[in-house]
Amino acid sequence: MTDESAAPAGLFAPTRAAALERVAAALPRLGSAYGRDRNHDRGLGEASTVSALSPYVRHRLLTEHELVSAVIERHGHRAPEKFVQEVFWRTYWKGWLELRPQVWRDYVADVTRLMSSDEHPLPVDETLRDTYRDAIGGRTGIDGFDDWARALVTDGWLHNHARMWFASIWIFTLRLPWQLGADFFLRHLLDGDPASNTLSWRWVAGVQTRGKTYQATAENIARFTDGRYRPRGLATTAEPLDAPPPPPASAAPEPRPLAPGRALLLLGEDDLHPESLALGGIDVVAVVRPERGAPRGPGRAAEGVQAFQRGALADAGRRAGEHFGCAESVIEEVRASELVALARTHDVSRIVTAHAPTGYAADALARASAEAAADGVVIETVLRGWDARAWPHATRGFFPFKERIPALVRDAGIGA
Numbered sequence: 093m094t095d096e097s098a099a100p101a102g103l104f105a106p107t108r109a110a111a112l113e114r115v116a117a118a119l120p121r122l123g124s125a126y127g128r129d130r131n132h133d134r135g136l137g138e139a140s141t142v143s144a145l146s147p148y149v150r151h152r153l154l155t156e157h158e159l160v161s162a163v164i165e166r167h168g169h170r171a172p173e174k175f176v177q178e179v180f181w182r183t184y185w186k187g188w189l190e191l192r193p194q195v196w197r198d199y200v201a202d203v204t205r206l207m208s209s210d211e212h213p214l215p216v217d218e219t220l221r222d223t224y225r226d227a228i229g230g231r232t233g234i235d236g237f238d239d240w241a242r243a244l245v246t247d248g249w250l251h252n253h254a255r256m257w258f259a260s261i262w263i264f265t266l267r268l269p270w271q272l273g274a275d276f277f278l279r280h281l282l283d284g285d286p287a288s289n290t291l292s293w294r295w296v297a298g299v300q301t302r303g304k305t306y307q308a309t310a311e312n313i314a315r316f317t318d319g320r321y322r323p324r325g326l327a328t329t330a331e332p333l334d335a336p337p338p339p340p341a342s343a344a345p346e347p348r349p350l351a352p353g354r355a356l357l358l359l360g361e362d363d364l365h366p367e368s369l370a371l372g373g374i375d376v377v378a379v380v381r382p383e384r385g386a387p388r389g390p391g392r393a394a395e396g397v398q399a400f401q402r403g404a405l406a407d408a409g410r411r412a413g414e415h416f417g418c419a420e421s422v423i424e425e426v427r428a429s430e431l432v433a434l435a436r437t438h439d440v441s442r443i444v445t446a447h448a449p450t451g452y453a454a455d456a457l458a459r460a461s462a463e464a465a466a467d468g469v470v471i472e473t474v475l476r477g478w479d480a481r482a483w484p485h486a487t488r489g490f491f492p493f494k495e496r497i498p499a500l501v502r503d504a505g506i507g508a
């Protein structure tokens with residue numbers, strides 16, 4: 093039986109050093125072998141067909157720029173084309189949601205409406221509770237699905253194909269609301285990301301690319317798990333769910349140069365490589381590190397996810413203190429009262445931080461910014477060139493966006 097709050101076994105150390113070690117180990121297989129084998133789920137470890145770098149990329153302990161540079165340097169432009177495209181899926185999803193924050197707000201409202209508000213929430217609709225409990229506890233009797241539910245809770249990570257099969261079975265065979273599956277993933281994945289997760293679940297359900305669903309079949313699962321699983325009784329149809337069309341894209345955020353001056357540097361869980369942020373003429377007088385990450389939903393994030401967030405923030409705080417040659421102050425979480433008090437202690441009226449993309453952390457930062465401004469402390473955000481150049485192109489589907497990848501790579505100064 094699976095305990096929903098069990099801690100992952102620590103397969104991912106929450107440090108930049110661990111991220112760099114994993115890059116070095118994975119690099120040889122991220123060229124043409126990745127393009128050929130990546131759909132096969134061979135788990136984590138030696139036989140893995142993928143990089144398993146997502147917890148690091150998610151928190152930018154490792155930047156997309158560094159990762160794409162490393163694979164192109166190792167393999168040239170052509171062989172890692174598929175890998176580079178996958179990294180840009182992340183950039184695309186983040187841009188797509190950034191241009192349509194209402195889709196995020198609707199998801200948050202849906203989860204709040206569908207789930208009870210306890211520490212270990214259950215569906216409000218009591219008729220769904222048994223199925224839901226069985227699904228998250230790995231007790232459905234569906235071959236593969238139960239192992240993936242358990243692996244998610246113990247490891248905090250699943251292969252992309254397993255995520256697709258899991259979501260499809262959740263929605264079309266178990267007939268559970270997709271939002272509850274997305275919430276379960278977000279609270280247990282170490283790479284749990286508001287954009288990649290919400291939009292992938294929408295995609296499987298047929299509400300992202302409207303009318304087009306993803307249907308898991310026993311044959312496909314058997315083929316890409318090398319025969320480990322061949323579930324019986326999967327839904328034979330996958331009718332798209334009903335949902336309103338997404339709102340039109342709004343304007344992408346634009347980078348704003350920072351005026352020189354003294355400021356605090358606030359770390360945020362979405363961008364934990366402050367050493368490479370473009371801070372211009374800012375004199376960082378202190379690094380402010382929230383002790384814990386933003387929530388991942390109305391229920392509690394899994395212990396392992398919380399530990400990863402805390403560890404990653406602590407790692408970034410240590411590095412930032414050394415890099416900027418200043419002290420580190422720890423606050424409990426991103427809240428105006430603590431930020432304003434620290435600004436006063438250091439006699440500054442400015443706090444700079446990386447742009448927080450649409451999601452729970454951005455919601456917390458927006459609240460803190462509005463309240464701090466009322467107390468005379470301004471929070472200014474720094475948008476990375478990677479996002480600023482790519483996000484304006486996330487207006488339509490991935491395929492027109494994909495055409496832009498070679499130019500985006502070139503404009504990032506990679507492989508010149």
Ligand SMILES: Cc1cc2nc3c(=O)[nH]c(=O)nc-3n(C[C@H](O)[C@H](O)[C@H](O)COP(=O)(O)OP(=O)(O)OC[C@H]3O[C@@H](n4cnc5c(N)ncnc54)[C@H](O)[C@@H]3O)c2cc1C
Pocket residue numbers: 130142143144145146147149150178179180181182183185250251252253255256259277278281283284285286288289290292293296
């Ligand atoms: C239902 C569902 C939920 C998902 N939820 C998340 C999530 O919360 N966070 C998350 O980072 N990814 C999510 N993904 C995308 C993808 O499954 C993971 O990024 C990938 O499995 C991570 O493993 P990896 O690092 O070995 O990827 P690799 O194949 O080695 O790819 C390298 C990097 O590219 C990015 N990437 C690869 N594939 C995708 C993709 N399809 N979409 C977006 N980025 C991608 C990741 O940053 C990844 O680390 C989800 C996919 C599905 C189908």
